[in-house]
Amino acid sequence: MFKVLMPALLTLILLPAAGHAGEEGYSGAQFLRLGGGARAAAMGDSAAAGGGAEAMFHNPAGLTGAVETELLFSHAKWIADLNYSNLAAVRNTAGGAYGLAVSYLSFPSTDKYDRLGNKLSDSYSASDMSAAFGFARRVGAATDLGFSLKYVRSVLEDETATAAAADLGVRHEAIKDKLRLGFAQLYAGTKLRYIEAQSRLPLTLKFGGEYTIRLPHENSMRRHITAATELSHLKDVGAYAGAGLEFGTRYDTGEYFALRLGYRTNKLGSAAGISAGLAVDIKSSTVEYAYSPVGDLGNTHRLSLTVKFGKQPGVK
Numbered sequence: 001m002f003k004v005l006m007p008a009l010l011t012l013i014l015l016p017a018a019g020h021a022g023e024e025g026y027s028g029a030q031f032l033r034l035g036g037g038a039r040a041a042a043m044g045d046s047a048a049a050g051g052g053a054e055a056m057f058h059n060p061a062g063l064t065g066a067v068e069t070e071l072l073f074s075h076a077k078w079i080a081d082l083n084y085s086n087l088a089a090v091r092n093t094a095g096g097a098y099g100l101a102v103s104y105l106s107f108p109s110t111d112k113y114d115r116l117g118n119k120l121s122d123s124y125s126a127s128d129m130s131a132a133f134g135f136a137r138r139v140g141a142a143t144d145l146g147f148s149l150k151y152v153r154s155v156l157e158d159e160t161a162t163a164a165a166a167d168l169g170v171r172h173e174a175i176k177d178k179l180r181l182g183f184a185q186l187y188a189g190t191k192l193r194y195i196e197a198q199s200r201l202p203l204t205l206k207f208g209g210e211y212t213i214r215l216p217h218e219n220s221m222r223r224h225i226t227a228a229t230e231l232s233h234l235k236d237v238g239a240y241a242g243a244g245l246e247f248g249t250r251y252d253t254g255e256y257f258a259l260r261l262g263y264r265t266n267k268l269g270s271a272a273g274i275s276a277g278l279a280v281d282i283k284s285s286t287v288e289y290a291y292s293p294v295g296d297l298g299n300t301h302r303l304s305l306t307v308k309f310g311k312q313p314g315v316k
Contacts, residue, residue, distance in 0.1 A: 042277025043244020
């Protein structure tokens with residue numbers, strides 16, 4: 001019972017600390033909040049209890065849910081012609097799961113103007129990048145613990161700011177093959193510093209769950225419905241929530257197809273919009289797509305490709 005309640009207890013302990021930190025002003029490196037992978041984006045960013053390579057961007061404890069080797073590439077066409085890409089690799093062994101991940105956000109080249117508003121011949125560019133190493137291991141019969149260490153870099157023309165961060169996560173299987181709970185504290189680290197200006201990273205706390213209902217086997221199909229939900233707290237924004245549904249069908253020949261719907265609030269009581277997506281799994285490759293609006297700023301499209309080799313350790 002204690003193991004089931006542990007993520008909730010940690011949330012209650014740490015939320016007040018995060019709220020106090022929010023008084024320090026807006027944080028930098030906001031691109032870290034964009035996550036990685038199309039599944040989370042399609043399901044209202046509800047990924048605290050998820051597993052596999054995508055867990056490198058949401059909860060490192062979920063790395064134990066990967067097969068022996070997983071490779072993930074994700075690309076998003078973001079608002080204002082921004083491009084956001086993620087790459088993750090996970091090796092899952094009997095002794096634990098090891099992960100590497102890189103995220104890169106590029107801004108379009110922007111013209112320069114003088115103080116009188118005259119356009120100059122030069123332009124400037126900016127980019128954000130993070131690189132991470134993660135590790136997770138099962139402790140006990142149904143609980144996973146994980147962490148990741150991040151290097152964060154932000155470049156604006158000739159100036160560069162860097163920071164270091166750490167993520168910590170817990171994932172617990174409360175009901176075998178049905179209910180998983182996840183808790184993560186993300187982006188706790190040093191400040192980004194541009195010349196004399198500095199800003200903290202967007203410290204985020206997440207608590208969520210996934211519940212799967214497996215429908216009766218029908219002919220050559222095995223179907224399931226997964227409901228996911230997540231409550232997050234960001235020091236600059238406060239609390240916000242997300243939820244998602246996945247309707248999946250796996251055929252005896254190995255193919256898999258899923259439709260996804262999600263909803264996410266900017267903060268409690270403030271609507272952000274509905275997201276949607278789909279996934280197609282053929283043999284060892286999974287292609288996923290997600291559509292998610294960003295209010296008046298426009299819509300985003302994300303495409304992911306995951307390649308898997310082997311089986312999950314301990315699964316026959």
